[in-house]
Each structure stands twice: as structure tokens, then as C-alpha cells.
Amino acid sequence: MTGGTPTARRGPGSVVVTGAGAASAYGRGAEALLSGVLSGEPAFAPVERFGTANRRVHVAAAMPGSPDLLTEVAQAAREACDDAALPAAGRARSPLFLAIHGDPALARAADADEPGLGPDAFTAAVAGRSGLAGQGLRCYMSACVSASTAIADAAASIARGQADRVVVAGGYLVEPDQFALFDAGRVLAADGQVRPFSAGRRGLLLGDGVGAVVVESQESARARQAPVLARLAGWGRTGDAFHPVQPHPEGRGLARAVTAALQRAGLAGADLGYINAHGSGSPHSDPAEASALWLALGEAAGTVPVSSTKSLHGQALEASGVLELIVTMLAARKGMLPVNAGFLGVDEECRLALVLGDALATTPQYAMSLNAAFGGANTALVVGLP
Amino acid sequence: MTTQTSPAFPGATGLLGTAGLQAAAVAAGLAVSASASWPETDSDAEVPPLAGFIDSLFSPLIAEVAGRALSRREEGRREEGFPRDQAAPDGAVIAIVLVTAHGDVASAAQVAARVDAGRRVPPLHFFQSVPNAVAGYLAARWQLTGPIVCVSGITPAMDAVALLIEDADADEALIVSVDLGLTGGAGDRAAAVIVTGPTGRPEAERHGPEGAA
Numbered sequence: 324m325t326g327g328t329p330t331a332r333r334g335p336g337s338v339v340v341t342g343a344g345a346a347s348a349y350g351r352g353a354e355a356l357l358s359g360v361l362s363g364e365p366a367f368a369p370v371e372r373f374g375t376a377n378r379r380v381h382v383a384a385a386m387p388g389s390p391d392l393l394t395e396v397a398q399a400a401r402e403a404c405d406d407a408a409l410p411a412a413g414r415a416r417s418p419l420f421l422a423i424h425g426d427p428a429l430a431r432a433a434d435a436d437e438p439g440l441g442p443d444a445f446t447a448a449v450a451g452r453s454g455l456a457g458q459g460l461r462c463y464m465s466a467c468v469s470a471s472t473a474i475a476d477a478a479a480s481i482a483r484g485q486a487d488r489v490v491v492a493g494g495y496l497v498e499p500d501q502f503a504l505f506d507a508g509r510v511l512a513a514d515g516q517v518r519p520f521s522a523g524r525r526g527l528l529l530g531d532g533v534g535a536v537v538v539e540s541q542e543s544a545r546a547r548q549a550p551v552l553a554r555l556a557g558w559g560r561t562g563d564a565f566h567p568v569q570p571h572p573e574g575r576g577l578a579r580a581v582t583a584a585l586q587r588a589g590l591a592g593a594d595l596g597y598i599n600a601h602g603s604g605s606p607h608s609d610p611a612e613a614s615a616l617w618l619a620l621g622e623a624a625g626t627v628p629v630s631s632t633k634s635l636h637g638q639a640l641e642a643s644g645v646l647e648l649i650v651t652m653l654a655a656r657k658g659m660l661p662v663n664a665g666f667l668g669v670d671e672e673c674r675l676a677l678v679l680g681d682a683l684a685t686t687p688q689y690a691m692s693l694n695a696a697f698g699g700a701n702t703a704l705v706v707g708l709p
Numbered sequence: 710m711t712t713q714t715s716p717a718f719p720g721a722t723g724l725l726g727t728a729g730l731q732a733a734a735v736a737a738g739l740a741v742s743a744s745a746s747w748p749e750t751d752s753d754a755e756v757p758p759l760a761g762f763i764d765s766l767f768s769p770l771i772a773e774v775a776g777r778a779l780s781r782r783e784e785g786r787r788e789e790g791f792p793r794d795q796a797a798p799d800g801a802v803i804a805i806v807l808v809t810a811h812g813d814v815a816s817a818a819q820v821a822a823r824v825d826a827g828r829r830v831p832p833l834h835f836f837q838s839v840p841n842a843v844a845g846y847l848a849a850r851w852q853l854t855g856p857i858v859c860v861s862g863i864t865p866a867m868d869a870v871a872l873l874i875e876d877a878d879a880d881e882a883l884i885v886s887v888d889l890g891l892t893g894g895a896g897d898r899a900a901a902v903i904v905t906g907p908t909g910r911p912e913a914e915r916h917g918p919e920g921a922a
Binding site for chain 1 (some may be wrong): 743763767787800804805809810811812814817818820821824825827828829830831832833834836838839840841842843845846848849851852853854855856857859860861862865868872873875876877878880886914
């Protein structure tokens with residue numbers, strides 16, 4: 324590519340994912356997430372965790388009770404390390420990149436307590452509880468591309484030989500403040516369902532989402548004979564330069580992210596066998612994403628199976644990127660692609676090869692997970708089966 | 710101006726001026742082409758408001774120092790003989806990287822207070838609930854098409870920027886450090902630098918239509 328957009332480069336090293344851990348409204352554990360998503364049954368239900376009396380919408384996808392974010396993220400990180408067969412010594416040398424909205428205690432903290440709180444302190448606490456390194460920690464707070472950006476940064480660093488292994492985690496648990504904000508913004512689906520790319524879609528719904536992956540160099544994984552879930556083949560991140568909160572209507576920025584990810588993976592659009600779309604279910608965002616896919620993939624945009632698993636587990640905000648990458652990897656490995664739930668009918672502005680009705684039995688060699696956020700921030704992650 | 714560091718987060722900062730940002734940039738192998746801060750002089754008393762953003766100086770501070778740095782970058786390039794241009798001034802892909810140790814604590818506290826009181830939240834608070842919104846404002850205003858990132862520490866920010874430039878995700882980066890004074894609004898400060906790397910694209914390759922596909 325020439326002109327205003329540079330051709331994406333990457334370091335020479337191969338990057339793999341060796342472990343995954345998760346928690347969602349389908350329960351704790353990556354397997355619970357996969358089986359829940361493949362059931363095709365959306366996890367949305369009336370919110371019981373806090374009162375919603377003053378809200379327009381009263382539905383989310385939440386685990387029972389009031390789980391603690393620190394506890395859940397640390398548990399997911401430990402699950403990912405267990406899955407990666409990573410011994411304690413290896414964990415202690417692995418830095419954590421964490422994607423969160425912020426320290427959940429800060430908004431209600433007394434002045435005297437504030438200096439000891441914050442995203443750094445929270446990240447250090449997660450690392451400590453997970454047995455991860457106390458050094459090299461990063462906290463990402465880039466809205467709905469936080470976790471996917473962290474994964475891309477980890478992959479770029481490992482490909483350049485700057486790191487052997489990074490644990491990337493993200494967490495969002497449905498709570499009253501973000502619920503009130505999204506309700507005030509009138510972006511929640513009043514009909515209680517998320518219907519990505521569908522006629523009659525009404526908006527998004529929030530969902531609990533916690534995920535962690537062990538991102539590692541292929542050499543490191545091979546040296547310790549670790550299992551490989553997937554290769555992290557390509558990644559891309561861009562900005563729309565269009566609006567503070569609205570996506571570019573033609574999805575130009577997202578298209579550039581997809582193109583960069585494919586360039587790094589050395590793939591053409593037709594090589595993709597599945598796309599887990601950002602697919603928020605919002606009236607303006609979904610057509611922009613469909614347009615982006617047509618721009619970046621050409622005719623392949625009409626044939627590659629697409630679904631948005633937000634229609635099942637909900638919108639996990641800062642954690643979306645890692646939660647949805649885990650779904651994408653595990654679904655590809657299982658040879659079953661999740662359904663795009665809530666579909667009512669075709670929207671001519673969102674013409675894509677949606678997975679409708681039931682999960683689709685097919686094994687994609689390559690799959691892509693997309694995320695977009697306020698600010699016009701976009702990410703694309705491409706994984707390949709090992 | 711004080712700098713707080715911790716071993717776990719080298720370069721982690723509560724309040725960091727342009728000198729700190731410049732030093733961190735140089736340590737990461739980056740060159741600084743423009744910088745700005747708030748306050749810079751005694752006349753920097755009231756942070757200019759930013760339309761659409763309310764009840765907190767977090768986003769206005771970012772917009773002010775970023776605008777100053779971007780204006781100075783443009784000014785510097787004109788002095789070097791580059792023509793003034795509106796869109797992506799010279800074809801450069803510029804990333805936006807925000808660095809904050811605590812985030813927009815003022816907005817978060819106001820939302821929490823309203824929620825706890827059983828009151829509705831003003832819709833504008835939804836749009837400013839993440840730092841991406843002001844980044845998107847800057848991106849649209851200055852045609853910055855690079856990645857948008859918000860992290861909590863200076864060193865991670867610089868390391869990420871160096872890789873973004875090395876991997877051609879960006880030619881340059883606007884890095885803004887901001888933190889509100891945690892008690893009563895005292896000490897609200899921000900600083901910005903624009904950096905380039907040794908592996909950025911040559912000038913001749915930057916011009917041309919945006920390639921969306």
C-alpha cells in the first residue's frame with residue numbers, strides 16, 4: 324500500500340497463544356464460555372446485582388451475585404497460566420498487561436485513600452494474586468479496544484524479540500455506574516436483546532466479561548513443550564479521525580486495521596474462515612463495520628462467516644477484546660462457529676454472511692476478531708490454528 | 710512539579726511535565742518535535758472549556774496541551790518550508806497515546822455520587838466516560854489517523870509508541886500525560902509531546918490518498 328497509509332510491518336518472530344481463562348454470564352472458565360456461546364442462548368436477564376429503578380433498560384448478561392473484579396481477573400489469569408502449563412517460575416517472569424476501565428474503588432474513595440488507589444495499584448494486585456511478575460506491568464484504559472490493543476502490543480513486542488511471554492487480561496463486571504452512563508446515553512437495547520447487523524436492532528447490552536491469555540513466542544512455547552491454542556498471526560490498530568464517539572460511516576479506519584492485520588499475517592481476505600465482529604448491535608456502528616469489511620476484504624466480505632458474540636455474552640467494554648479472542652480461538656478449534664443471535668431480518672446496509680439459526684460446523688484455518696471503540700479506535704486480531 | 714515512581718511501573722507518574730516526557734521519549738529512542746504543557750505561564754489560569762465535555766477538566770486539559778503541541782509541530786514544519794495543509798497536514802499517520810495515573814476521577818466521582826443518590830446521570834457524562842472521547846475529538850480536529858491508546862504509565866507508553874513507529878502503525882505519536890489533582894482540584898496538570906522515530910517513513914512516501922483497502 325502506498326500513499327497516506329503505511330504498509331504494516333512486524334518483527335520476524337512467530338507469536339502463539341498457549342493458554343486462556345475466562346469468566347462470563349455463562350459461568351467461570353473458558354470452557355463454560357465456549358459451551359455457553361455455542362448453545363446459541365443469549366445470557367441476558369433482568370439485572371439483580373443492583374437496582375435499576377431509574378433506568379430505561381433493566382437487562383444485562385451477568386453472573387449470579389456480586390463477583391469481585393480483582394478476584395475474577397486474577398482467577399482468569401491463573402486459569403490461563405494453568406492452561407498454558409506454565410510453572411510458577413515462568414509465571415513470576417511473565418509481565419501482565421491488564422485492560423480495565425480503572426480502579427473500581429477510586430470513584431467512591433475518601434480523599435486520603437486516593438493516592439494508594441488507581442489502575443497501577445489494581446494491576447499490581449492482579450499480578451500479585453496471579454503469581455505474575457511484579458515488573459513490566461501495563462494497564463490499558465482505551466475503552467472497548469483496551470484488551471485487543473494490549474494483545475496487539477504484546478504480539479508486536481514478542482515478534483520483535485523484546486519479550487518471550489506476556490499475560491494479557493481484561494475485566495469488566497456489570498456495575499451501576501457504567502450501567503447508568505450507558506442508559507443515559509440511550510444506547511442500551513430496550514427490547515432486551517442484542518441484534519447485530521439485523522433489521523430492527525435497538526442497541527447494545529452490557530455483560531460480565533473477564534478473560535486472560537498467555538501470549539508467547541513460538542520458540543518459548545516450543546522450548547517448554549507448551550500446548551499451543553492458536554497462532555497470533557496478525558494484528559492491526561488504527562483511528563478513524565472522524566468524531567469523538569461516532570465511527571466513520573464507511574468504516575475507513577476499521578478497514579485499515581483489518582488490512583494491516585491481514586498484511587502482518589500474510590493473508591488475503593478470502594483466507595479467513597470466520598470473523599467475530601465487533602457487532603455492537605447499535606444502529607450506526609453495524610453498517611460502518613459492514614462497510615469496513617467490504618472495503619478491506621472485497622468480495623470475500625460476502626462469503627466469510629460472520630457473527631458477533633456480543634449477541635450472546637453482551638458487551639464487556641474494556642475486556643471485550645480478550646473475551647472475544649478467546650471465543651474466536653476456541654470456536655475455531657472446536658470447529659463450531661457461534662451464531663449471530665437475535666437476528667430479525669436483513670438490513671441492506673449490513674450485508675454479510677452471518678451465521679444464523681444454529682452454530683455453524685466448520686473449521687476455519689484463520690479467524691479474525693474485531694473491536695471498535697469511542698474515539699474511532701479500531702483493532703483487528705487474526706488467529707490461525709496451530 | 711513532582712514525579713512519583715514505583716518499581717513495578719517504571720516511569721509511572723502522577724504529575725509529569727514536558728521535561729519528564731522528553732526524557733522518557735529519548736530513553737525509548739524517540740525524537741521530540743514539539744511539546745506543550747499546562748500551565749506554561751502565569752496567564753494559564755483557567756483551562757479553556759471544550760464543547761461537549763462538562764464537570765471535569767480532564768478532557769479540556771488534554772485538548773489544550775495537545776492543541777498547543779500540534780500547532781507548534783505545524784509551525785515548525787512551515788518554518789522548514791512544508792506547505793500548510795488541512796487534512797493530515799503532511800500525510801503523516803499520527804498515533805494518540807494518553808497517559809494517566811488515575812483517569813478522569815472528577816467525572817467518575819460525580820457519576821458515582823449521582824448513582825448513589827438515585828439520580829439520573831447527564832447524557833454528556835456517557836460520552837466523556839472514557840478517555841477515547843477526547844482522543845477522538847483530537848483525531849477529528851487534527852486528522853490523526855493512527856492508533857488510539859490510553860495507558861497508566863509513561864514508560865509503557867513510550868515503549869508502545871516506539872513499536873508502533875517501528876512496525877509502521879504510525880509515523881509519529883502525540884503523547885499526552887494528564888492527571889487531575891486528587892484533592893479538591895489543586896494541581897491539575899498536563900503535558901504533551903510529539904515524537905518521531907528513526908524508522909518512520911520518509912517524507913516522500915507519506916503523501917497520497919488514504920488507502921482504505
